[in-house]
Amino acid sequence: MSMKKFITFFTTTCLIIVVAVLILLSYKIGGMQAFIITSGSMEPTISTGSLAVVHTMYPSLLKQNDIITFIRPDNVHESITHRIYRILKKGSLTTFQTKGDANKNVDPWIVAGGGVIGKEFFTIPCLGYIFAFAKTSIGLMLLVALPALLLIYNEILTIFGLLKNNQKTANPTQTLLFLVLIGSSFLFFPSSFALVSDAATLTHNQFTVDIPSSHIVISNISYVGDEWVELYNPTDNDVDLKDWTLTNNSGNVVIIHANKFIAAKGFVVVTKDHSFFHKPEVDIIETGHTFGNGLDDFKDSVILKDAAGVEIDRMSWGQ
């Protein structure tokens, strides 16, 4: 075998192997499958644009801190590549809590063992970008359509050359042929998110139960948009609210003229117009007036006084 033939044979064999591996990895064959990582929540371990090759593994064999690719529990059309944060076992059932290395919080789901596609075997940085490029219109044209057309054109010239009893006018180019095959195999590679997330927390919310025993209280206020004040009667007796008043920071007084009772352990809502409050089941007192000059969205207070002008309760908001 001449050196030229040997090189041709060697190159062809290598290209066939590369194409075969690419096609095998684009499907789940031999327990291996490759995914294009499209985001950066596993950085710095796996960078965006990497190609991650995973292999099938029984869920019971997976360990904490293993990197797995799994079907997203709330969207079966997507796969995610994240690290196992915690393994939860209940009888024979194994589930996983997962987290991206770059994410502050664990993922908002529990992954069932059956949802795991495989454990990370190895990753190749940046290769995913090339594979993803093949899926674009330009990539498809450059890597598949154009080489294929050139080869077809070449073969047509060959046929005409042979029919004219001449030597063929062009030689099929192996490179072009394999470019078509490799480009085609790129198109079958699925993507996997390394899903990024971030969290923000309202810390130490604290609510104390207030059980007043002797007087009416302001239990809730709406000061944004439709304005209303909710009163609660914690006592065991009905209370007549006639001539009770509500005042805000402006000093203007709203008087409850109606002979309206608030039932024992009951609520009423005081508002200008019943259309301001949208729960028909709640007892409403209409005053026909706004509270003072209107309740301020940022800083104000409401003071409740009885018919004798004695302050019964107040509620303030804002700094």
Added chain:
Amino acid sequence: MKFKIILSLVLISVLSATAFAASRAAFSSQVTLAANTFSTGTVDLQISKSTSSAPTAFTDVSIAGFTGNILPGATVSQTVWLKNTSDAVDFLIAAQAASVSGAIAPADVTVTLTPVSNDGLTNTGSPVIGTLSDWESVLSLGSTIAHGAKQRYKMDVSLSGSVTTTGSISFDFVFTGTQTP
């Protein structure tokens, strides 16, 4: 010569079939193609308790929550803003109660989160209702915040009317923004 012509015709057929199959694979799976958008850059969810319709001051990680008294059977309404300051990633928002403690049973406290318009007057999404026990698991708010956008939420905290003893309950509320496809 005949053999060579047949070989060329076979090659043309194989190439045409391969190119056709590849094109079909690429263009019939639009979801897969769409998923090949690479997400890079910064990812950040920020929070504010402002009642303004156009808040400017947001905090990166956490802010002190709400405190106050609450009557049995009553509801306290609060305002929470979330802002997605990420470069290019849109967030699907979920929330979870954490570090729940106190004398009041979590099942007696109901938290309702509703996406509302910037002025707080109109609901822009469905409310998500659950007791603090329910919120100890992650619940999706079903709303998405695009990168660079912010969303106002009304947070109603209600105490069951059956509570007859004094005491308090304390909890953190963790909002998580997860990248959308």
